[in-house]
Amino acid sequence: MPERTDRYEWLRKARLAIVEAPFYILNLEKQTFDAEEIVDRVEYCNANLIRLGAARSYAFFQSKIAPLAPSLQGRDFLQEVIQAAQPRGIKLIPYIQSGYENNILYQQHPNWVERLADGRPMAVGRPEEVHMCWNSPYREWKISVIREICANYEVDGMYLDGPTYFGYCYCDYCRTKFGAEHHMDIPRQEDWHDPAWQAYVVWRYEVLASVLQDICDAVRSTRPGIPVINNNITYFHERCRRESRIPEILTRISDGMLLESHRTHQRLAWHRVGQNAKYGYATGKPLWMWWEYTVGEWSFTACSPAELRLKYAELLANKAAPGVFPFDVVGRAPQGLDALRECFGFQSENEARLFSAEPVKHVALPYSRQTAEWYGADQPDERYTATHTGLYRALVHNHVPFNVVLDPDLSDAGLAGYDAVILSNVACVSETQAEAIRRYVQKGGGLIATYETSLFDERGHKRGNFPLADVFGADYQASPTLQVRGELAPGYAILENRQEWVMWLEEPIRGGNPHAVAYIDVPPRAEVPFQTGVEGAVVPVGKHTYVRVRPGAQGAGCLRRPSQRSQPLGDPTPYPGAVTNTYGRGRVVYFPADIGHDYSQVRVPFLTTILQNALEWVSGRPRPVSIQAPTSVEVQLHTGPDRTNVYLINFTGDSIEPRDEVTQVARLREVPVQVAVARPVKQVFHLNRKETLNWKMEGGRCSFVVPDLDEFAVISLEFAD
Template identity: 25%
Template sequence: MKQTRREFLSTTSLATAGVFLTNPLTSSAFHAITNSEDKWYLNMRRCAQHNFNEHDPANLNIEQWVDYWVSLKLDAIILTAGGFIAMYPTKLENHYKSQFLGNRDLFGDYLKALKKKGIRVIARIETNFIHMDIYKNKPEWFEMNKDGTPWRHSETPWIGRSCFFSNYRNEQITKVINEILSLYDVDGFFTNSWPEVEHAPRLCNSTYCKAYKNLTEKELADVAIEHTLTTIKLINETVKKKGSNIVYNVNIAGGIGAIQDLQKVGNLTNWMTTDHQGRGGGTPIWDCAQQGKVAYAVMKGRPVTNVVGTKTGPWRHSSKSEAETILWLAQTTSSGMIPWWVWLGSDLPDNRWQAIGRKYYQWLAKNDIHFTNKKSMSKIGVVFSNNVNALYNAPGRVPGGYWGDPVDTNSKGNTTDYLQGIYYALLEGRFVFDLVHDNDLTSEGLKNYKALILPNIALLSDQQAESLKGFVNNGGSLLATFETGLYNEKGELRNDFALSEIFDIHLKSGYTKPKGQVFYATVETEHEIIKEFKGLEHLPGGEFYIPIEASGKHIMNIKPPYPNGIPEMVYPYSRKELDSQEQDSNNPAIVVREKGDSRLVYFPTDIDKNVWARGSVDLSKIIQNSVRWMTEDKLNISVEGDGYVEVFAWETEAGFAIHILNYNNPNMTRASIRRFYPIGQQKIRVEIPSSITIKKAELLRSEKGLEITQTGSIVEFLIPSIEDFEIAALYK
């Protein structure tokens, strides 16, 4: 579909943004080129990607597209360059060129046009796929099937895949990068969908992979990360030879489920990208903000871009609903990431995405100083662990149910369900929290937090346990669930909890794995944590628990489990076939301790998983009450009001920014959001250093002034209502 420039302008209503067409140095572009050349990427605020298909060299109109990108006030853009398919006249052997390239240099001409407008250009290199034309010359690069034939893509069988352990990336990709560096004034490189941090490498039948076929899961994971790190270092060195201002932007997209050590990978780069484009099915809306929290834990404020998809579901040439897109962009920017707006191809069969992006980016550009974050203000940290994802066997299903079919005891559960349950409960309780990488369980890594939550962080080293002890001794409060610290860092079962001293708990003898049966927890004594449940005999407990010894009287105990599947069998009394008195008893369901300034809560149950997987409202309430009790309601930020929100609080270049994202929507946990359901008045209280006086405040989204009252270190204000999201910007 070819378009004239006029048609293009009218269909994208770019004409209304004419001011940007006549001024090549937009404020953002100016911003980028006047800053330190060496570290220009530190000042990025807005990015995009134009992803080419092989046919694009035949009809892509560079001028039209540059006009659109300029209207977004971009700092940098990613353009498809080569690796898999060269979009420039490559001279390199075994580097497949677009069959539609002809005499054109699509990448080079596009780059020059963008750079004239002050937009930096990053070359996108696809390293996973190789055209089968190359196979006859370089069979060793290809992933091989068991029968000795090369693996072929199921939809486009003329495409093969590069073998993970082959020398393809080290040998060929570095040559591609060198050629691009020699031809173009490029500002950086990006390797698409690589490294893969979410799953173990595919071991194929190539000579490279065969060498590793007898390794254990753990050994293979170690070899894979070493191989990945070596390749990243090599690419980095290749890129840096041309100039220190050229950057290798590494794709580290695993979210909370990644199995490779994200920090180890992140430490090798100045710029991380999280390819978190959108959601489908039952992925919750907070998925993008959660990825932002992961990225902040990994990069600690260094630049992170998030690829924001314009498309919906698998339809690459479509537009996402406007409401879903806005909330995805807002999560990206509120969580501290830089949006990277992506479209595939030169055709515009559905151009609705263009106006959505332009409006958001232009709004963003007006508010740069409020998105230049210095530090998260959160005092609560929630730990996540790549090591747990890689090595922990989370229990799968419990036996029972109505039909009583036997359960495969080898089936594994999802290691991220525990964190997801905590996440849900904390959002419901309106807590402001960071995610903390388990590598940061050190005194330095924990110094900003008053309370720490360990959602079934089953693997802990002695050193990590020691740091947590130090955290508690210094007055930090701790909440841990289930098998936290029951295994060492290699995944080997310990004789007792690594945190047994902190919580005064011990495993009952003979422990091999958690007990799996639907169970209840009895309400024993009055306590703030269970205040809503006074007068009740019991509440849902969970599906798995750990029998422990813990001194003292407990506020909830595990009721000896009784059958739950067939209705006639569901009673907690002795029966001739089974004496309930002989069943496992005297097990706490929660252990609560106070030591000095520390308040400690341990759940020997999968309470967090059951908030997420089973939707227990009571269990969510217990977690929220626990966190409130631990922090003694002395948190530095509170947001009171109705509705389901996620709150971010940042120290910024201007002062402080409190972001409130409105998730209150029937499509909160199932894609996609159709429209917003505004929430009413929100009452905010923020504690800031008493030496700072807030001089001015405004609401950035509704573009209104904001009246605040400051009494010493406490700043209070009201937001009358929130449509999609709101940001209260406080100027110091």
């Protein structure tokens, strides 16, 4: 993780109200807006920062450059809100739309627009908006608008919704610039084996980085001392690549970033909110995240108080500053505002306790952008991101505290201090990274690796063997496909057209390509430490490798050949289902199967048991926190010089599908918790209830019971002086 800077520490502690310019979303002729009343509501909710829509297709300030919002009617909404917020100590950062603009600008400058390969303008999908190309004079035009705001308004920062491409651009500006730098035209077909296509993808990243640098330079020279925050949307690579928003690149330039978490709007599971937050925290820069205020696409209907509290807690526990979006500027849902007031009030009252501790370094789970890019190729989220998501879910379900780390963290400094590292099919690993991992294990670090980890170099070129084969205790042989010898065996067979079912045939049908599943056959006796609780089980897996166990390492179980549903198990292979090894002072478990991807598809309890047992074995110690609670309770552990904070988030609610709004959680009572501590404990304080809990020390672990758990609780173990 990059070294943190405290220059803009207030960004990390933000209680953010994201105020869209009301002229943009409502009819001014039917609704009047008073800046003082809007800021009254912001203050009522205990927010300390406003992100205000100032330039969104139209200018909502008196610009001499950008087209003014038709409904502005002579007002300067940006100045009105600044004047209302400043006396109350509420900071304000304007929102600047960065890339997509209204048709007025397009009609004035049609050659500035991004264009598809067939020459058509690139539409955004919103009414009257198109996407402008940053290689055109649009770049200088947008920077002039930003300079205008910085020069004329007392803003506390600058927020960019981007910069971004909207897709692969073939405008004359891009073709000319790319041709001059690479001496070729932009490729017309996406081909990840074509060096020209690879060069074009990387070039787009460089263009966006240079745009952001130009914007930051303009802000810093016009109004020195204010931060620039940009929107990176998500860490999921498919969208990052399409829009050229690679957070690891852009956060080297900006002072902070925002990531979005459209939980109900995009039908996302709860863990995706935390995933985005942990990823953003790994960049080392201050992180804001959306905290959805409304239900789905309905902009004027607030979520239930329970849903709002859960979203807030998930972000706070994973070190993101929650930004409520869109803030209720007209007070249509008082129960929502009351829930915001409660959450932000909790944060304000406990700021010193909450922000004096950072996530404990127990397990590192790398997210490898280079693997998503070059190994993932045309399906990055399916081929790679899914495996990271699966391991993320499994660790949360097992109540294991962990951190996400990034490619640069696969280094001596980045891995130092962790009890264990999980390389979940981190396929693309450089020689330098492999050496750092080797040294980490040799010095006593624990390692779990899966599937094709390290089988490819950092640009996706396949090697003949793992460079970490000596660490894994296994040599690569092959990556078999999940097919049944090119035919459909008797049983529930699907014909080649996959539309007609044939049941209990006496002869196989030739030429089919059925769905098949492989299995790990676990011996009935515990041959290796992590088999406890799964002896004799048959564990289903998907993608897997065949490996040969090296002398000194130990194979566990065996992989069976793929078989169809409703058919006998495939024959045993001579290849192990897992390999354990000791390397230097460290312990290693290598799983030939891509168990992270498997868990992302189907939650198989055996996999969580195997993973937890393997973690405890390779780390050589019990987990730093343990609770007796359902897997629907998430646990995060933060520690600092004077305290350790335990976050408990209770997702045991009444929603069934990800899109369902949670209206009520099942209250859990008498939840036992144990926390490993290295210092004497003075007090165990329940921040929500504002009361001290009874506790006892035994064997270096502090035990206490949380009386009841609704949406969330934060328990602070305060150390004696």
